[in-house]
Amino acid sequence: MSTQTPPAVAAPEPDEGLVIARKRASEGRRAEQRLGLMLCAPAVLVMLAVAAYPIAYAIYLSFFKADLRKPDANEFVGLSNYVTVLTSPIWWQSFGITMFITVIGAAAELVLGMLLALVMHRTLVGRGLVRTSALVPYAIVTVVAAFSWRFAWTQGIGWLAGDSAPLTDRWPSIWIIILAEVWKTVPFMALLLMAGLALVPEDLLKAASMDGASAWQRFWRVTVPLIKPSILVALLFRTLDAFRVFDNIFVLTGGSNDTSSVSMVAYNNLIRGLNLGIGSTMAVLIFITTAIIAFLFVKLFGAAAPGGSGSR
Amino acid sequence: MTAVPITPQRRIGWSVANAIVLVYAFVPIIWIISLSLKGDDTLNDGNFLPLNPDTTAYSDIFRNSDFIRALVNSIGICLIATGIALTLATMAAYAIARLEFPGKRAIVATSLLISMFPQIALVTPLFKIETAIGIFDTWPGLILPYITFALPLGIYTLSAFFREIPWELEKAAQMDGATPYQAFRRVIAPLALPGVFTTAILVFIACWNDFLFAISLTSTNSARTVPAAMSYFTGATTFEKPTAAIAAAAVVITIPIVLFVLFFQRRIVAGLTSGAVKG
Numbered sequence: 001m002s003t004q005t006p007p008a009v010a011a012p013e014p015d016e017g018l019v020i021a022r023k024r025a026s027e028g029r030r031a032e033q034r035l036g037l038m039l040c041a042p043a044v045l046v047m048l049a050v051a052a053y054p055i056a057y058a059i060y061l062s063f064f065k066a067d068l069r070k071p072d073a074n075e076f077v078g079l080s081n082y083v084t085v086l087t088s089p090i091w092w093q094s095f096g097i098t099m100f101i102t103v104i105g106a107a108a109e110l111v112l113g114m115l116l117a118l119v120m121h122r123t124l125v126g127r128g129l130v131r132t133s134a135l136v137p138y139a140i141v142t143v144v145a146a147f148s149w150r151f152a153w154t155q156g157i158g159w160l161a162g163d164s165a166p167l168t169d170r171w172p173s174i175w176i177i178i179l180a181e182v183w184k185t186v187p188f189m190a191l192l193l194m195a196g197l198a199l200v201p202e203d204l205l206k207a208a209s210m211d212g213a214s215a216w217q218r219f220w221r222v223t224v225p226l227i228k229p230s231i232l233v234a235l236l237f238r239t240l241d242a243f244r245v246f247d248n249i250f251v252l253t254g255g256s257n258d259t260s261s262v263s264m265v266a267y268n269n270l271i272r273g274l275n276l277g278i279g280s281t282m283a284v285l286i287f288i289t290t291a292i293i294a295f296l297f298v299k300l301f302g303a304a305a306p307g308g309s310g311s312r
Numbered sequence: 313m314t315a316v317p318i319t320p321q322r323r324i325g326w327s328v329a330n331a332i333v334l335v336y337a338f339v340p341i342i343w344i345i346s347l348s349l350k351g352d353d354t355l356n357d358g359n360f361l362p363l364n365p366d367t368t369a370y371s372d373i374f375r376n377s378d379f380i381r382a383l384v385n386s387i388g389i390c391l392i393a394t395g396i397a398l399t400l401a402t403m404a405a406y407a408i409a410r411l412e413f414p415g416k417r418a419i420v421a422t423s424l425l426i427s428m429f430p431q432i433a434l435v436t437p438l439f440k441i442e443t444a445i446g447i448f449d450t451w452p453g454l455i456l457p458y459i460t461f462a463l464p465l466g467i468y469t470l471s472a473f474f475r476e477i478p479w480e481l482e483k484a485a486q487m488d489g490a491t492p493y494q495a496f497r498r499v500i501a502p503l504a505l506p507g508v509f510t511t512a513i514l515v516f517i518a519c520w521n522d523f524l525f526a527i528s529l530t531s532t533n534s535a536r537t538v539p540a541a542m543s544y545f546t547g548a549t550t551f552e553k554p555t556a557a558i559a560a561a562a563v564v565i566t567i568p569i570v571l572f573v574l575f576f577q578r579r580i581v582a583g584l585t586s587g588a589v590k591g
Contacts, residue, residue, distance in 0.1 A: 029412070032411050032412055032413065033411075033412070033413040033414065034413075035407065035411060035413075036407040036408075036411035036412070036413030036416065037407075037413055037415075039403040039404060039406060039407035039411075040403070040404045040407050040408070040413075040415075040416070040419055042400050042403065042404075043400040043401060043403065043404035043419075043423075043463060043467060044404075044419060044422075046400060046459060046463060047422070047423065047426055047460075047463060047464065050456055050457065050459050050460045050463075051426050051429065051434065051460045054434050054437035054438050054441065055433060055434070055437070057437040057440070057441065058433060058434075058436055058437040061436070061437065061440065066440075068440075068443075116333065119326075119329045119330070119333055120333075122326075123326045123329060123330055124318050124322060124323065124326050125318075125323055125326050125327055125330065126326075126327070126330050128577075129330065129334075130330050130333050130334075131577065131581065132574050132577045133333060133334050133337040133338065133574075134333060134337055135337075135573050135574065135577055135580060135581070136337040136338060136341060136570055136573075136574075137337060137340075138517075138573070138584075139517065139566075139569045139570045139572075139573035139574075140340075140341060140566050140569075140570065141520060141521050141523075141539055141562075141565060141566060141569075142521055142523060142539075143523050143539040143542060143543075143562075144344065144539070144562040144565065144566050145340055147344065147542065147558055147559070147562055148340040148341070148343050148344040148347075148562070149340065151343070151344070151347055151555060151559070152340075152343055154555075156356045156358065157347075157355065157356055157358065157555060158358065159343065159358055159359065159360040161358070162358065183336075183340065186336075187337075188584065191581055191584050191585050192584075192585055194585075195585040237428070240428040241428070243430065244430045244431060244432065246431075246432065246523070246524050247523040247524065247539075250523070250527070250543070251543065262432075263430065263431075263432040263524070266432045266435075266436065267432060267435065267524070267527075267528060270435065270436050270439060270528070271439075271527075271528055276436060276439075276440055279436040279439075280436045280437065282432075282436075283430075283432060283433040283434075283435070283436045283437070284433070286430045286432060286433050287429075287430055287433040290428070290429070290430050294425075294428070
């Protein structure tokens, strides 16, 4: 039963050509796939090595009693680190502060970011100047801006302080931390929103205006529904980012007067306490919280999962 | 846009709005510059602007070996991390934008997720790993963690840029008789370079801005970067507060970046938004 027998009558010449062409195409596609994977492999391997492996290691460490001062006394303790952390008032205190800063900060950033985006998008005079200067906070190192705010409110030095010392009280400190966070990230928020605004068809706004809609109505009824995806992506980015707040708190208060965020508490446990087990447990809990926030955004608000709804 | 007539009231209204934006953006930076120029005599006057500006703080920090060392560390570590991240990201982004292969969306999604990682979650295990393999408090000890955010940022920004490139032009050039190398060199490279360059700026700024890794994974000035070193500054005497020195150091590491960003404003805006919007 040889398939190679010379065709007697109707040699399906075109078919054979097609088979070869297909074979070539699928070889081509396979070669393309191979090249694609090869080009991505280094990046993927490096990401696994520097991000996935440490996280896995942190999960492993979180089940051990690991103290850097007693390197030989590593002992498996099951979930006891989690019990310790989750029953600790310091942890919940900092968790509450972090959540407060995240929620208030993200909300303020959304409102101010939208205002800034509208100015950058609509202004009739000096548009280039406004767009350029709005980037300044983005370009400044967070720690530098934090020092600027700290000195501004330092008694005797600062132009905002006068005789008061707000950074020695709890709530004034928290509000200053939020201000510093918001100041730094409003431009980023505004840029993301402005990219959304650019996609709103001018005709639609004009038509609404012809139908007698006020500027306020046009904004809420036309613009906002159209740029909802941009809003959600920007909000998701900022919420996850705000939850990691560290630099501003470190410089502004050093975590004194109960102003520590979860990142600060984890840092203190590791660097000052040298307690790897507890530090890792906190790292894992922060990681899980971030994952939950991202999940809620995607599920509840239908925020486009990153990379999931691209133009391609 | 042009349909809206520019009446004087509108002009004034927008000018006020613009002025608010300018004040918002520049006040903290003018304040830190002003503070760095205040001499010892006016440091405590609480004025927003210096009365008799003097530059002692600058000559002081440039004689401070800790600061010089930190500046060298910052520049070196950030450049190397940016270089490594960009090389790997360019390869991956080229494949993602141009080739069909399974899992390419997953790569973009994963890199976005990793860049949203809470960095503190990496600090604890990295502290242990780095002390174990002996790179704690060294340049590689900071370059490694910087790759964790630099590489994902590079991948998703660059793949958004590369998607916009009209790759057909390469074939068109080859039809016109160009060799594949010429087609790449003369047609594709000029189209791709602006995106690579912009991504390099964004990645470098992200590295330059890092504080958490720098403060956690160093213990001496051998790898400490400027943001971390600033909090260890001390005055000339133990009792003198290092306010002016910190302010001067802050200005030194800020002004070049600000000028750079202002100069490449358009590209940076495109880079910051492309990844997120078109992702």
